[in-house]
Amino acid sequence: PYHNRMSQPGTEPYTLNPGFHHRNLMSVIREKVEDPEHFKNIHTTPYELWCQPDARTEPVRVHGELYSSDIFLDEHKKIQAISTPDCQLEKVVLGLMLASDATQLRQFSDKMLWPVYLCFGNESKFLRSKSSLKLYEDVAYLEKVSEPDDGGGFTY
Numbered sequence: 029p030y031h032n033r034m035s036q037p038g039t040e041p042y043t044l045n046p047g048f049h050h051r052n053l054m055s056v057i058r059e060k061v062e063d064p065e066h067f068k069n070i071h072t073t074p075y076e077l078w079c080q081p082d083a084r085t086e087p088v089r090v091h092g093e094l095y096s097s098d099i100f101l102d103e104h105k106k107i108q109a110i111s112t113p114d115c116q117l118e119k120v121v122l123g124l125m126l127a128s129d130a131t132q133l134r135q136f137s138d139k140m141l142w143p144v145y146l147c148f149g150n151e152s153k154f155l156r157s158k159s160s161l162k163l164y165e166d167v168a169y170l171e172k173v174s175e176p177d178d179g180g181g182f183t184y
Contacts, residue, residue, distance in 0.1 A: 050168035056146060057122060060165075069163075070150045071095045072120045074104050094123045094149030123149025128170070142170035 060066050074095045080087040094100055100121060107119045125147045133139040145164040147156050156163050 045171065048168070048170075050144075051166070053124070053146070053167065056165050056167060057124075060148065061122075066163075069152070069155055070120075070122075070148060071152075072118060072150070074100045074121070076101065093153060094125070100149075120150075125149050126167075127164070144168040144170060 061070070071093075074097075077090040077092065077096050078087040079090050091097065100123060103121045107121060110119065112119070127145045127147070128142050130140050130142055133141055144167050146167045147164045151163055155161055
């Protein structure tokens, strides 16, 4: 949670304060896949999408969703190759997408919070963009990170 206009942008260790508020990711994942209403929009099998407008043109690969990307297809093939004779359940790759943005806590205050949201790349970007569907889950709340006057690191 820092911006690129800081005097020393880049990766820095982030120490969590006592009382850090977060949700267990496995419980969020389990809640999502066990709910039939949410699970109906999850793509469990990735695929390649090709477009060929007419017979005279070569087909063109369409890259538009996470679940149709090369890396997603490769990971899907890897887990399908794992032998699990005692389990007949479908093996699925879940793409976890995290996002965060500062939010002001009060209208006339400088108090800020960085909520961390989780959504699933197995859902269409067109569905994820509809806030009314509530596909983003709050998974953590980070305190605002500020840069000290001397530029020598971060304060929390």
